[in-house]
Amino acid sequence: MSNIHQFTPKDLILETAANWISAIDRGLNKVEKEQFKLWMLQSNAHQDAVYELAKLWDELSVLNELSTLFPHKNNTEEKSKWVFSYGIAASLFAALMICSYLLVNLETGYNQALAKVNYTKIYKTKVGEQATYVLPDGTIVQLNTNSLLEVAYSKGRRQLLLSRGEGRFNVAKDATRPFSVMAGDKSFTALGTVFNVQRNTSSHLELVVTEGKVMITDPSVAVDANDFKAYQLADNSTQKIRKINANIVLSGEKAIIEKSVTAPIKRLSADDVQRDLAWQNGMLIFNGEQLSDALNEVSRYTATRFELSSAELANIKVAGVFKAGDVAGLLESLKTNFSIDHERLGEHVVSLKRQTKS
Structure with missing residues (x-):
């Protein structure tokens, strides 16, 4: 449908805004300025996020650059629209008191002391x-x-x-x-x-x-x-x-x-870095860890706890990529690759043991 609009999570908008603020602080080249303008014009939420972070940044040059690129941002109408449409700023940036203080002082210029607020x-x-x-x-x-x-x-x-x-x-x-x-x-x-x-x-x-x-x-x-x-x-x-x-x-x-x-x-x-930090992408990567250690890592992401029937089972070396919290996928992999059966002893307890030969 042509009237469907792309929704961008607020956390992602804030992260992108923070990256732009950092880039403005070091200085934008001509191409970056055009890219920044296009991103700002895509959404009022983009503009609100940038101006909120800018007033909490430590460099006067950031607001000066924004003032040059968007000279009409500081008018009263825009400020009124901002304070009502961007409610998330209350919880992320030291509550409404700080936001109100920033708005009142916007026309008089950037006060560096604001960046030092407790x-x-x-x-x-x-x-x-x-x-x-x-x-x-x-x-x-x-x-x-x-x-x-x-x-x-x-x-x-x-x-x-x-x-x-x-x-x-x-x-x-x-x-x-x-x-x-x-x-x-x-x-x-x-x-x-x-x-x-x-x-x-x-x-x-x-x-x-x-x-x-x-x-x-x-x-x-x-x-x-x-x-x-x-x-x-x-x-x-x-x-x-x-x-x-x-x-x-x-x-x-x-x-x-x-x-x-x-x-x-x-x-x-x-x-090694990819394996250690795979959680940042919602994944777990194992490469030769003992099964007991791998299960302890899996347990961090779920209420499920595992009981192993023997030390021999605990010492099995495992490798693979799993979605964090995907217990069902892990159990299926253990059964397929290691002939390890499981039995649920309760809502959050799983017992693991070798398959018995028939």
Whole structure:
């Protein structure tokens, strides 16, 4: 039908808007300006998302560029339409009080102090659920199943607490405010832009860095803006890094913390990275893991629990690609490839055993 319109999820609009804001901050070329104009003209929601994020960005140049590209955006009629049509901004950007304050001050120009406003919020996902959020500074957070994240921004610090679960953090640049994620008994401070933290227990953590650098420290180590700038140029041989017993993890590397001790940092292949971060696409990839470990990973995404009939069964090496939470597909694969039968002992318990020979 010709009157059907494409629907774009609001989270995707916000993510795209954040990417455009970052691009404007570094400077758009002629082609990018035309692409940006076309995207903005596609929907009022696109425009609303960009202006909301722009006013929470740290650079005056962003609003100046927007003012040049769209000189009539600031009129009163548009502001009135914006505040009523874009209700999602209330929950994503420090509630209606901040949004109202931004609107009142729009005509007088961008106030950089707004980007430093205190911001606290709790984000969480249920078992089997994944969600993406855009924080006020443009940082994009993707939470995995059964995760709980507390965010606390202040004038000089961006502090997050991952109480459980796993998250991917695409960090917006801000040299004046370090970005740190505390998980268990470690703190991960962003010296680059993109990293993944998985919290299994308070003393068993995993970090994968896909862009830039991340510094691992004890939570008691305070990193201010001056330290942050120095650490960005540091590596693991730097005296300052060794003095605070920290580790610098680079893009393409993985750190595993067990019993509060950081094991030697591993360099990952492209396949390793894809396997570790497959959850971000809703998939699970196994490549030689023991069946018991694979089932523990599957259980993170569902209420189903598995009981194995023997240690021999638990130690079977498995490989394959599965949709997260697809228990039926997993059980069928185990039966077909390993002759493993299953029996449901209750609504959420599955017993696994070898097929008996007839």
